[in-house]
Amino acid sequence: MKNKSKKPSEISDNEKLIALRRKSFDKTFVSIESGEAYLYKMLTDKQILRCLNCFKQTFVRCDNKRKILCLSCGRKQSFTTGTFLEDTRRASTLEYLFLVTLLEEGLQFSASEFSRHSTVAYSTSLNMLKKCAFVIVQSFPSEDELKLVHCTEIEKAIARRSSETPARAHPKAEQQEPSPEETIPPKTITKQITIESTGEVFSYEFPEILEKELAELTTQHLEIFATIAENPCYFDDLCARFKDEWSMDVAIKQSTLEVVGLVARRLDYLYRHPNSIPKAKAIGADLDPNLRKSILSFILEVFGGISQKASQLYIALHWICNDREYWSQGKLLHKILASPPVTDSDIRSYVSPQVLTVVNRKASAVA
Numbered sequence: 069m070k071n072k073s074k075k076p077s078e079i080s081d082n083e084k085l086i087a088l089r090r091k092s093f094d095k096t097f098v099s100i101e102s103g104e105a106y107l108y109k110m111l112t113d114k115q116i117l118r119c120l121n122c123f124k125q126t127f128v129r130c131d132n133k134r135k136i137l138c139l140s141c142g143r144k145q146s147f148t149t150g151t152f153l154e155d156t157r158r159a160s161t162l163e164y165l166f167l168v169t170l171l172e173e174g175l176q177f178s179a180s181e182f183s184r185h186s187t188v189a190y191s192t193s194l195n196m197l198k199k200c201a202f203v204i205v206q207s208f209p210s211e212d213e214l215k216l217v218h219c220t221e222i223e224k225a226i227a228r229r230s231s232e233t234p235a236r237a238h239p240k241a242e243q244q245e246p247s248p249e250e251t252i253p254p255k256t257i258t259k260q261i262t263i264e265s266t267g268e269v270f271s272y273e274f275p276e277i278l279e280k281e282l283a284e285l286t287t288q289h290l291e292i293f294a295t296i297a298e299n300p301c302y303f304d305d306l307c308a309r310f311k312d313e314w315s316m317d318v319a320i321k322q323s324t325l326e327v328v329g330l331v332a333r334r335l336d337y338l339y340r341h342p343n344s345i346p347k348a349k350a351i352g353a354d355l356d357p358n359l360r361k362s363i364l365s366f367i368l369e370v371f372g373g374i375s376q377k378a379s380q381l382y383i384a385l386h387w388i389c390n391d392r393e394y395w396s397q398g399k400l401l402h403k404i405l406a407s408p409p410v411t412d413s414d415i416r417s418y419v420s421p422q423v424l425t426v427v428n429r430k431a432s433a434v435a
């Protein structure tokens with residue numbers, strides 16, 4: 069994987085902001101101990117901690133580290149046991165706190181940007197970011213605020229390989245075309261067209277959006293359409309079939325059909341316009357265009373593309389960065405602390421579904 073390292077002169081405004089936040093964070097949390105004291109307070113204030121033996125919730129700290137003593141049964145445990153922070157190294161605890169601080173502010177940054185302003189390496193940084201995203205995915209709001217979107221709707225953002233990508237294939241190969249269950253049948257209208265000279269009757273399905281245009285067409289227009297739809301042909305052949313009419317008349321009518329979008333033309337060759345044939349749409353093809361734009365530019369600009377495997381996690385990160393109303397101060401930290409442990413193997417084995425979940429809140433327009 070190519071690693072675009074930035075020269076110091078190219079440090080983005082975004083990174084300057086992260087550097088500033090780091091400075092004030094380091095002032096607040098001067099040591100691992102102070103970070104742990106803060107987390108312990110949060111865990112007890114929010115009544116997240118429970119004794120593994122008697123399930124009571126009153127403790128005292130035994131040392132300056134993580135050991136706590138249950139006041140009911142006298143059992144000792146670590147205050148991170150059973151929480152999101154279980155099995156994290158003490159130094160990482162502080163980095164998680166910093167990561168959550170940045171996310172809560174709605175800052176947009178990649179794993180490499182985060183690692184440059186923390187003590188963790190890139191791979192750990194990526195893992196931490198994904199673990200937080202994993203918790204955000206579990207925090208999606210009620211169903212009526214969610215929208216299902218087929219992954220092919222964001223295929224522009226898929227540019228990185230994962231362990232799931234088939235050998236020698238593009239990362240997009242992980243995506244499958246929508247199955248019938250993942251598509252919405254088109255809204256159609258049926259029109260019967262009679263060919264006057266022969267009395268033949270044809271029946272065609274059209275997308276409902278063409279209803280108005282179809283209503284304005286004459287019988288002759290439709291007859292010309294039926295002729296082309298049955299057998300794509302050259303303009304000259306079409307005129308020959310309507311030999312009783314002036315070719316100029318046929319030309320005008322044919323042009324009308326072209327304008328309306330029923331007929332397409334390549335040079336003089338005429339055929340039924342693909343847009344006039346109803347097609348099933350993938351689930352989520354009607355996603356708010358601003359929201360789609362916002363998701364795509366977030367993924368491409370901040371992360372330079374992602375893998376299909378992790379796409380749901382990045383969509384969750386987009387949500388937290390953009391929905392400042394929902395993600396008020398302290399909310400993410402609470403969700404993270406209240407979350408059961410998310411292990412490295414949870415993250416490695418995580419595979420985004422083909423139909424992704426997006427929080428369907430109005431996105432601000434992207435320039």
Ligand SMILES: [Zn+2]
Nearest residue numbers: 119122138141
């Ligand atoms: Zn106990």
